Amino acid sequence: MRGPLPALLVCVFGVTTGEFVLAGILPAVADDLEVSVPAAGLLVTAYALGMIVGGPLLTALTAGRPRKPLVLALLAVAVAGNLLSALAPGYGVLFAARVVTALVTSTFFANAIVIAVSAAPPDKQGTTVAKLAFGMNLAMILGAPLGTWIGDAFGWRATFGAITACCTAGLVLVRWLVPAGQTGVRTRALSEFAVLRDRDLILAIAITAVANIGLLMVFTYLAPLLTEVSSFGAGAIAPMLLLYGVGATVGNLAGGWLADRALLPSQLGALAVLVAIFLGLWVTSGTTMTAVLVFAAGAVGFSVIPGMQSRVLATAVAAPTLAIAVNASAYQVAAAFAGWLGGRVIAGPGLSAVYLTAAATTVLGIGLSALAWSRRKAG
Template structure:
């Protein structure tokens, strides 16, 4: 575990930076390739769709393969995708490269999570997931801003070259430190698919899809919420995103610790606190309290992620990799729905009402989590 976790964290940091950084270098991409900003924005949509559709499909196809060679192969494809992105002669090639990179991302994450959980000590699985996810948090806090800086200073192609180098370093570390499979032969794709008949697994994935919509809606529209509702200057948006990201990183680690001790109860409490924070943001009129609440939203919102991942794995013992890949797709679906929901709210009751809509969808997540908790308690009593 000592070398396995850091090696996979480097990989997660590199791959996730490749996903997040595009928003910061979008104007440069559009100008260089001679396309409009909306057309360049479709690169983000293509990446999300690649993860939603390709993740579960590729994970099912590769269900019987040993994990370490599979992870090395997936990283090789990610390296190639980012390198082609850096060298792309035109928009079409870049579009195709982003889709190819997205196709392997969810499957890589799913296998990486299973590897670190398998290597973790009993009762520390959620903490292991949280530490792996720290690579994603660091990509948000450091990777995306650094990639944007490189893009502004040297050009967007240099950003993708840097990401390629980071992923290549991760591949070398995985080859050196991640042990070969110790669990014997893995199941078939058909065998893993049959696991999805379980109601508890279906419910765990539904919690991910619903409970995260609220926070994702707020994050999607955080910039206008801060400037138009919170009275922040435009220059304060970047520092506030950093505040949110630091909160997310700390909350992620704390959430892993809590989930190891009381998974579903801690999830219920965290979601209830998140509702209170969202209502506080809706009622807030001062920049200081808003800043504190934005930090708290990131911390509490991300504290539920390790537990959600661990719950999915626990309810899909015979198909953990495919279940995690589908769960990642559920998160991407939540992100896509969040963008649509926020747009509808802005066109109706207005921008500030996004906080109320986010609180309401989080309440729905609490309801699903409560059902899961009651089912677990009844199963223990039986």
């Protein structure tokens, strides 16, 4: 990797680990701060809401600013937020620290993607997005488990201390490796939001929100699905999550290559295969095939992510950074909705029906992707 990508990759890994790792240290946080586990769980919800609301607003307000100083400032806030999390004397301060960190996350990701893609050849946008997203994959399969181990060994505050150090290293690398001079078009914040009137952009963002609900639903409830539906023991959960994460990493890199060659056709094909995988998981129970399908779900599900980001960039030339931030918010909305919908399905038809519901929502994503493809061919 050359250019600004290595520096941005380190930053993405650090920031995303800060988002994922809380699930692994949640009981320790609750115990140390003398709050209930559900109350500690609100820290995850607060982070998601901070990204949903803060991303588009902050990105619009900072439109047109020189990208390198802006990214350095956003990373400085992330460093401060994680450091305050490590030092928080109580639940209220930790809650505020997580919200502040979340507010800058989407804007950082959006600017990082635009910087990385701008430095890449025009026919390598999907591959570049995939390489940057590799930092998120590493956070899932390496950062979160490592952060949990640090928390178990040295306390949850040490986990946030390690994340602070990683983000600080990323900040130094950005200062060193990212060239100065790239600046967006200066506009007023309200003018930035005008780009959202573009129907193709709205459709691209809608695909991100709808097509990912099924995968996010299965991932959210994967542990009970494995133990109660597929009859795996509790000890199999961690290896299966690792298997899923490895699949996601492979799929993400392959998806970038596919997006550069046939973006919408490959997206349609991948979503169709994902529907088949969910139906296969519904049929299988406690077999080797279940493990294969969990790996395949991660690989195929994440293979569409680079293409979705590339499609948003291609349809939002006037305000690409805001569009990426809104797209990230759409993904967070999908995650929140997936958790809610999965809970309703479990309370109604039952746990195994999560796979069928995931297949049905993915079919909706296929319909939207087909509409985008037809509009592109007609245009």
